[in-house]
Amino acid sequence: MTIVNGVDIIKVSRIENLLNKERDRFLNKIFTQDEIEYIKIKDYNSQTVSGLFAAKEAISKLLGTGVGKVNWKHMEILHDKKGKPLVKLHNKGYKISKALNIENIKLSITHENEYALAFVTGETIKCQKDIIIPxxxxxxxxxxxxxxxxxxxxxxxxxxxxxxxxxxxxxxxxxxxxxxxxxxxxxxxxxxxxxxxxxxxxxxxxxxxxxxxxxxxxxxxxxxxxxxxxxxxxxxxxxxxxxxxxxxxxxxxxxxxxxxxxxxxxxxxxxxxxxxxxxxxxxxxxxxxxxxxxxxxxxxxxxxxxxxxxxxxxxxxxxxxxxxxxxxxxxxxxxxxxxxxxxxxxxxxxxxxxxxxxxxxxxxxxxxxxxxxxxxxxxxxxxxxxxxxxxxxxxxxxxxxxxxxxxxxxxxxxxxxxx
Missing domain, CATH: 3.40.1190.20 (Ribokinase)
Structure with a gap:
C-alpha cells in the first residue's frame, strides 16, 4: 500500500473578491447544490468557500489530472455531523480513482492568517503487474x-x-x-x-x-x-x-x-x-x-x-x-x-x-x-x-x-x- 496526496493553498481575499463581484455565477460553476446549501448555512463566509475551493484543487492533484479532465462538480465536499469534511467523487472523478486503485480518501482543511490550505491523502495498492485491457x-x-x-x-x-x-x-x-x-x-x-x-x-x-x-x-x-x-x-x-x-x-x-x-x-x-x-x-x-x-x-x-x-x-x-x-x-x-x-x-x-x-x-x-x-x-x-x-x-x-x-x-x- 502506498499513500498518495494532493495539496493546495489559496488566498482568501481572491475568493472574497469573486463572492463580492459575481457570487451566484461563481458558486454555481464550482459547487454542487449540497455544497451551496452548506455555504449558505455558513452565511457565504469567504474562508469557508476558500477551504472548499482549495480542497477541490487538492483532490484533482491527488488524482493526477488537475481540474479539467475531472471538473469541479466531479468532486464534492460533504460534512459529517461533527463538521468533518468528507470527499465524494462522481462520474469521471470516481472512475479515475478506481482505475488508479485510490481508496480511503481523507481531507483536511485549515486556515492560516489570510490563506486557506487543503491537504488530501489516499491509499493506493500498486499492482504487481501492468494490466493492459485488449x-x-x-x-x-x-x-x-x-x-x-x-x-x-x-x-x-x-x-x-x-x-x-x-x-x-x-x-x-x-x-x-x-x-x-x-x-x-x-x-x-x-x-x-x-x-x-x-x-x-x-x-x-x-x-x-x-x-x-x-x-x-x-x-x-x-x-x-x-x-x-x-x-x-x-x-x-x-x-x-x-x-x-x-x-x-x-x-x-x-x-x-x-x-x-x-x-x-x-x-x-x-x-x-x-x-x-x-x-x-x-x-x-x-x-x-x-x-x-x-x-x-x-x-x-x-x-x-x-x-x-x-x-x-x-x-x-x-x-x-x-x-x-x-x-x-x-x-x-x-x-x-x-x-x-x-x-x-x-x-x-x-x-x-x-x-x-x-x-x-x-x-x-x-x-x-x-x-x-x-x-x-x-x-x-x-x-x-x-x-x-x-x-x-x-x-x-x-x-x-x-x-x-x-x-x-x-x-x-x-x-x-x-x-
Missing part, C-alpha cells in the same frame, strides 16, 4: 444509458442450492448483481430460503416447495412459473443430482426459451441422462464445466481432456450446438461456429471452492443485459479472471477465497470501461 474486450461491454432503469438491465434467474449448499446460489446471485444485472431472482428450495434471505439483501428470493431440502419434480411447475419473464437463467450450482433432479433440469431446458448458463450439477444432470437434450434447445446455451465435469459429459479421462483442451471444447460446442467454457488455467471459450478464445487473466489462487459459482453468475448477468452470448461468455471469463488477479494483490494466492473474487468483480469491470 481493445476487443473493451468493445464487448456496452455503455449504460442515462435514460434507463433496473428493468433495462435484465431479469436473471439463478436456480441453485440444496441443504448444506447455500453458498453456491449466494455467490452466483451476487455475481450477477455485481456484473450489472437489474433484477436477480434466487430460486432455491424452501428449506434454505430463510438463509438466502439473510445473505442476499439485493436479490429477490423465490422459495420453491414446502420445506423441501432440494428440488424435486413435484415443484417443476412452480419453478417454471417463477422463471416466466426472465431474460436469462443459470442452473446447477449446488443443486445436487438424483433421478428427479435430472428430469427437472431436462424439463427446464426444454421449456425455457431464453439463454441459459448450465454449471456444476446442472452439467452432471445432463451427463447422467442424455446430453442430446441440448440439441433440442433452439436458444443460446452456455455450459461451464471444469475438466472433471467435462470428462463425464464426453465420457473421456480428465488427463486426455487436459492434453487437448481446445479440441474437446470445439468438439462439444459443435456436437451440441452450444457455447463451451472449459475452466482451468487458460480457460477456453468455444462456439458452435468454431470460434475459440483462450483467456489470459486469472491465477492459481482461483482454484478454490465457489470460484466457478461466481463465474456462472457473471456470465448470466451479462446474458441478461442482452450481450451476445459468445461475447458474454468471453467477457465473463475475462472479468472473472481479472477479478482474481486483483484479489491476488490483497490476499495472495494461498489466502484467496471466492468472496474475494466476487468483491473484485466491480473493479475488474471498471478497468475494462474506458474513462
Amino acid at each position: 481493445k476487443y474486450i473493451k468493445r464487448m461491454l456496452p455503455k449504460r444509458e442515462k435514460d434507463s432503469h433496473k428493468g433495462t438491465y435484465g431479469r436473471v434467474g439463478i436456480i441453485a442450492g440444496s441443504k448444506g449448499m447455500t453458498g453456491a446460489p449466494y455467490l452466483s446471485a451476487m455475481a450477477a448483481l455485481r456484473s450489472g444485472s437489474g433484477l436477480v431472482y434466487a430460486i432455491v428450495p424452501d428449506a434454505i430460503s430463510n438463509i438466502l434471505s439473510v445473505k442476499l439483501t439485493e436479490a429477490i428470493i423465490k422459495p420453491i416447495g414446502n420445506n423441501i431440502d432440494h428440488f424435486t419434480m413435484d415443484s417443476v411447475k412452480e419453478i417454471l412459473k417463477a422463471i416466466e419473464g426472465m431474460e436469462a437463467l443459470a442452473i446447477g450450482p449446488g443443486m445436487g443430482t438424483d433421478e428427479e433432479r435430472i428430469e427437472l433440469v431436462k424439463e427446464i431446458l426444454l421449456t425455457f426459451h431464453k439463454p441459459v448458463v448450465i454449471d456444476a450439477d446442472g452439467i452432471n444432470c445432463i451427463s447422467k441422462d442424455n446430453p442430446d437434450v441440448l440439441l433440442n434447445r433452439q436458444e443460446p446455451t452456455i455450459i461451464t464445466p471444469h475438466p472433471g465435469e467435462m470428462s463425464k459429459l464426453v465420457k473421456t479421462r480428465i488427463e486426455d481432456i487436459q492434453k487437448n483442451r481446445v479440441e474437446y471444447s470445439k468438439y462439444v460446442s459443435n456436437r451440441y450446438k452450444i457455447i463451451t467454457v472449459l475452466k482451468g488455467a487458460g480457460t477456453i471459450v468455444s462456439s458452435e461456429k468454431g470460434e475459440v478464445y483462450v483467456n489470459t487473466t486469472g491465477n492459481a489462487g482461483m482454484a478454490t471452492a465457489g470460484s466457478g459459482d461466481v463465474l456462472t453468475g457473471v456470465i448470466a448477468g451479462f446474458l441478461g443485459q442482452n450481450i451476445d452470448p459468445y461475447k458474454a461468455a468471453i467477457l465473463g471469463v475475462y472479468c472473472h479472471g481479472l477479478a482474481g488477479d486483483l484479489a491476488e494483490i490483497d490476499k495472495g494466492q494461498y489466502g484467496m477465497i471466492a468472496r474475494d473474487i466476487l468483491q473484485n468483480i466491480p473493479k475488474s469491470i471498471n478497468k475494462i470501461q474506458p474513462l
Whole structure:
C-alpha cells in the first residue's frame, strides 16, 4: 500500500473578491447544490468557500489530472455531523480513482492568517503487474444509458442450492448483481430460503416447495412459473443430482426459451441422462464445466481432456450446438461456429471452492443485459479472471477465497470501461 496526496493553498481575499463581484455565477460553476446549501448555512463566509475551493484543487492533484479532465462538480465536499469534511467523487472523478486503485480518501482543511490550505491523502495498492485491457474486450461491454432503469438491465434467474449448499446460489446471485444485472431472482428450495434471505439483501428470493431440502419434480411447475419473464437463467450450482433432479433440469431446458448458463450439477444432470437434450434447445446455451465435469459429459479421462483442451471444447460446442467454457488455467471459450478464445487473466489462487459459482453468475448477468452470448461468455471469463488477479494483490494466492473474487468483480469491470 502506498499513500498518495494532493495539496493546495489559496488566498482568501481572491475568493472574497469573486463572492463580492459575481457570487451566484461563481458558486454555481464550482459547487454542487449540497455544497451551496452548506455555504449558505455558513452565511457565504469567504474562508469557508476558500477551504472548499482549495480542497477541490487538492483532490484533482491527488488524482493526477488537475481540474479539467475531472471538473469541479466531479468532486464534492460533504460534512459529517461533527463538521468533518468528507470527499465524494462522481462520474469521471470516481472512475479515475478506481482505475488508479485510490481508496480511503481523507481531507483536511485549515486556515492560516489570510490563506486557506487543503491537504488530501489516499491509499493506493500498486499492482504487481501492468494490466493492459485488449481493445476487443473493451468493445464487448456496452455503455449504460442515462435514460434507463433496473428493468433495462435484465431479469436473471439463478436456480441453485440444496441443504448444506447455500453458498453456491449466494455467490452466483451476487455475481450477477455485481456484473450489472437489474433484477436477480434466487430460486432455491424452501428449506434454505430463510438463509438466502439473510445473505442476499439485493436479490429477490423465490422459495420453491414446502420445506423441501432440494428440488424435486413435484415443484417443476412452480419453478417454471417463477422463471416466466426472465431474460436469462443459470442452473446447477449446488443443486445436487438424483433421478428427479435430472428430469427437472431436462424439463427446464426444454421449456425455457431464453439463454441459459448450465454449471456444476446442472452439467452432471445432463451427463447422467442424455446430453442430446441440448440439441433440442433452439436458444443460446452456455455450459461451464471444469475438466472433471467435462470428462463425464464426453465420457473421456480428465488427463486426455487436459492434453487437448481446445479440441474437446470445439468438439462439444459443435456436437451440441452450444457455447463451451472449459475452466482451468487458460480457460477456453468455444462456439458452435468454431470460434475459440483462450483467456489470459486469472491465477492459481482461483482454484478454490465457489470460484466457478461466481463465474456462472457473471456470465448470466451479462446474458441478461442482452450481450451476445459468445461475447458474454468471453467477457465473463475475462472479468472473472481479472477479478482474481486483483484479489491476488490483497490476499495472495494461498489466502484467496471466492468472496474475494466476487468483491473484485466491480473493479475488474471498471478497468475494462474506458474513462
